[in-house]
Amino acid sequence: MANFLTTPHPKERRIIFENISKPGYAPDIATYLAHGGYESLRQALAMKPSEIIDAVKAANLRGRGGAGFPCGTKWSFIKYDDGKPHYIVVNGDESEPGTFKDRYILHQDPHQLIEGLAISAFATNTHLAYIYIRCEFPHAARIVWNAIKEARASGFLGKNILGSGFDLDIFVHQGAGAYICGEETSLLESLEGKRPYPRIKPPYFPAVLGLYMKPTIVNNVETLCHVKHIIRLGAAEYARMGTPGDGGTRTMCVSGDVVRPGTYELPCGSVTLRELIFDVCGGLKPGRSLKAVIPGGSSAKIMRADESYKLKVKGDDGKMTEKEIPMLDVVMDASSLQSVGTMIGSAGVMVLDDSRDMLWALNNLNQFYAHESCGQCTPCREGSLWMSKMTTRMLAGGTLPADPGNLKNVADNIAGRTVCAFGEACSWPTQSFLEKFPEEFKRADI
Amino acid sequence: MIEMTTRQAEHLPPGFEAEADELVSHYPVSKRSASLPLLHLWQNHFGFVDDSGVEWIAAKLDLTPVNILELVTFYPWFRREAAGRTIIRVCRTLACAMAGSYAVKEKFCEAVGLNPHAEHHGFGCAPPTTADGKFSVEFVECLASCGSAPVALINDDLVENINTSDIPSLVEKLK
Secondary structure, three states: OOOOOOOOOOOOOOOOOOOOOOOOOOOOHHHHHHOOOOHHHHHHHOOOHHHHHHHHHHOOOEOOOOOOOEHHHHHHOOOOOOOOOOEEEEEEOOOOOOOOOHHHHHHHOHHHHHHHHHHHHHHOOOOEEEEEEOOOOHHHHHHHHHHHHHHHHOOOOEOOHHHOOOOEEEEEEEOOOOHHHHOHHHHHHHHOOOOOOOOOOOOOOOOOOOHHHOOEEEEEHHHHHHHHHHHHHOHHHHHHOOEOOEOOEEEEEEEEOEOOOEEEEEEOOOOEHHHHHHHHOOOEOOOOOEEEEEOOOOOOOOEEOOOEEEEEEEOOOOOEEEEEEEHHHOEOOHHHHHHOOOOOOOOEEEEEEOOOOHHHHHHHHHHHHHHHOOOOOHHHHHHHHHHHHHHHHHHOOOOOOOHHHHHHHHHHOOOOOOOOOHHHHHHHHHHHHHHHOHHHOOOOOO | OOOOOOOHHHHOOOOHHHHHHHHHOOOOOOHHHHHHHHHHHHHHHHOOOOHHHHHHHHHHOOOOHHHHHHHHOOOOOOEOOOOOOEEEEEEOOHHHHHOOHHHHHHHHHHHHOOOOOOOOOOOEOOOOEOOOOOEEEEEEOOOOOHHHOOOEEEOOEEEOOOOHHHHHHHHHHHO
């Protein structure tokens, strides 16, 4: 399988990906049990549900889907004994450009997800869960569905799991090729069989009014897998691998102009961009220099290679001082990237070298967003299309002097004016490309 | 292949309805949730979804046909007309485009005998398809395999790290 080094890079620590691409490792339950599978579920069923939630909180696990919300906090919005049915919906709609990690879990280690999901369901008093898988992963849907049947036959799912009295049913639900369904409320509408227009928040926070208007947790595939390892390792040891605000390991997907693109699992906050690109990924192609990095999936604001950031850091004397940090020295964790005006998102890192035309790259993303806007909110439906049409025309040699300003104006009038975060996602590329690479957009042809 | 003039619902194979009922049973709270699974079941069998399919699924789930039609016209995956037996979906988005996906799509079109510059907008229309009904080629958005770009989904199988010079022999094997 492409995308994985057979021997992990020395900086890697494979927890989630421990068995991915390992020779002889099959997605069946016998293999999983031979590798200690379902032991953490057994352990969790002997705990109090509230202890599990406390462990997930203490582990500092942040969601791995893109928004990065603290997982334990999300779960604690669900009241264990409110008398309502609860649901967990697993977001396996992996479609943020630059992101390719969940596909390996779904195809190669489905029982890891099922175990993490069962533990999470036990902690939140949930008895029905759905795994939403994009239909472009048809083999994954079959593999996960088969794993669910195996787990049920072995007593890890269904009624009275391992004699605990806890019941859980899981079903696979396939998407139909729409990026918007990765947005959690859109995903819920899709799962309810409706046109997947995102719901407005408030009042439709999934934890309050989720699937079928009942309290619902929507978690990314990788996030739920981490839960298993929090139970296995203990919250303290798990948290210690990462930083105070971002515990454990994170799977990073690196694509674009590097020698070894691929998926790497690294302790949170353990590498800078320089180490990730030049050490872990083997550097740039021969003779090339770095131009830009999109650090967290295509929606994340782009970073320019020759810029530096003035950040307040705590000095040795405990006082806060301002320090200049070159772009390559920014640490790849949630808070560091936030402090320089972008985000870790889904940790889909796209690397662009000096051979790349920024107008061309932006136009590619604008076409993506214009195609994927669901059309519910006018600013996004019209704005994403206008941005795409403008950059397409500019690329064809028809740039007008007013174009950069008009592009920015359109983008500025989408973000914050839509039901869901797609509005931000589609404006951030245009806003940040224009801000960081103004010289590439000022080439009036007419 | 069934002609457009006949209604697909008149050609349901044995076991189809039982399979549909089994899918509906996955949604004990609301059978409307089975809309997408039934559309997949239908399109996988017939190759596309005609009016009779929309009506049959709606009736099965106690919905009106527009509840199903609005899904067919929203999701890029569903079609109202036949596509080729082999559908080649080339990823168009940034990492793949940087690795040459536009040339890859063009080469696939040439190899199967399609105009590489034909416009295709989805919305229920089939992608450009060869006259013999063997192949369709289209661009799709990110297939989530950016580290092995450029990639294409050929029916159910992902092909990674595609080299344009390998495309003619790849297509030959699919014929």
